[in-house]
Amino acid sequence: MLTRVSLALIVALLVGLVGLPADAQDSKAPKGVTVKGLVTSLGSFNATINAPLFITGATVSLEPGGETGRQQFRVPTYIYVIEGVLTTDYEAGPVGIKGVQYHAGGQSFMDNGGWWHNHTNKTDKTVKYLMLHVGYPGRPDPVQRPDAE
Secondary structure (H helix, E strand, O other): OHHHHHHHHHHHHHHHHHOOOHHHOOOOOOOOOOOOOOEEOOOOOOOOOOOOOEEEEEEEEEOOOOEOOOEEEOOOEEEEEEEOEEEEEEOOOOOOOOEEEEEEOOEEEEEOOOOEEEEEOOOOOOEEEEEEEEEOOOOOOOEEOOOOO
């Protein structure tokens, strides 16, 4: 029951942020409403959940030339780029994930967790993105950084 409520809250949050997909809209939508569907490059979260979900998140701004540093998400993480172009370099992962990826404003992707990466801003404009971690209560911090060398 709690899992269904948690998933309903996630859907409500995402719909509130970006609107409904075009095919879910009533053909009699009010004038002046624009809906833009989400674009994803890494697929969706596809695990079976049998425990309560714990959602944490943040909005992140990367100034020109900025970077998060080497990090790893330990839980599935949804990223929605609000503006700018976010560059992500994955050290490992399956074909289609390992290497450099670029996501522009209005695009999103899912990091299923466990891959070391670095988010950077290689442009001359600020990059802003929304980051939502999907974890479980009592789980350690969703972001792990390497020990100082």
